[in-house]
């Protein structure tokens with residue numbers, strides 16, 4: 001598949017001081033759901049804003065749908081839908097009026113606009129509420145409205161910056177089902193951020209984890225989990241000889257820990273090694289009393305890559321940078 005987003009050495013420095021994005025390079029294939037994950041302040045929104053032509057690029061270059069972001073911003077805007085992290089719908093307008101305003105911005109007019117607005121509002125269950133002012137909407141209703149505001153002109157690429165933040169489980173799942181549908185039926189490419197790692201795990205074909213403005217790892221969720229956690233087989237035997245050495249010799253096994261008769265075996269794919277483990281135990285005339293295996297989660301990968309302590313350090317660094325800027329402005 002052709003690349004629909006390409007970024008090369010993309011860098012953003014705010015006010016000549018805060019390096020929010022630091023020479024990142026990546027690509028997203030057409031029709032892919034790509035997850036851009038990272039802790040608070042990692043540079044996710046800044047990257048999205050550069051790709052959306054809403055923030056200038058300090059260094060590097062990017063193309064979206066075949067257009068250079070810096071040189072052809074108009075063409076880029078026509079190809080993309082954006083659901084920003086901060087809600088932008090006008091509180092004093094109704095849901096329908098917000099949609100009409102958005103339609104006009106994208107040159108969708110007349111009966112085509114009315115039909116599309118009706119269809120989208122129905123899809124997110126806002127048909128009845130859409131005549132009310134947005135200020136009377138609940139948080140979930142606002143998010144749902146914001147989503148369909150980004151879809152009016154049938155974009156090729158949809159940027160979703162934490163679209164499900166604060167939504168209840170049913171609404172989240174409904175929203176993702178709809179997005180998955182668009183991805184499958186229309187080949188919509190999705191570039192998304194989320195702090196719900198289970199969502200990213202089930203939706204994204206590929207993921208990049210960013211921190212301090214750089215990409216730390218990227219790959220499919222399965223690849224990342226295999227590399228940064230791996231499966232663990234827990235085995236309780238009937239006693240007898242120490243099998244640590246035997247288990248360590250099985251292909252792919254990276255670590256064996258033994259506590260009495262209980263072994264914990266770390267390996268990338270448990271299901272592949274299970275036959276060798278079980279056969280080996282039986283051949284040694286031992287009995288398996290308990291056996292189970294667990295798969296790693298993306299949370300484990302995230303913690304492994306980003307760590308907790310890094311976050312604390314980041315917070316204080318960016319706080320002091322902001323403090324400097326505030327002081328300078330005050331001067």
Ligand SMILES: Nc1ncnc2c1ncn2[C@@H]1O[C@H](COP(=O)(O)OP(=O)(O)OP(=O)(O)O)[C@@H](O)[C@H]1O
Pocket residue numbers: 014015018019020038039040041042043044045046047085318
């Ligand atoms: N307009 C701005 N001016 C100065 N610094 C900014 C500006 N916007 C963001 N930053 C800084 O850039 C860094 C990256 O911020 P960004 O909003 O891209 O992070 P994020 O990964 O989207 O975080 P979150 O998960 O909290 O949304 C942070 O240190 C932030 O303080």
Ligand SMILES: [Mg+2]
Pocket residue numbers: 044045046085161
């Ligand atoms: Mg953000």
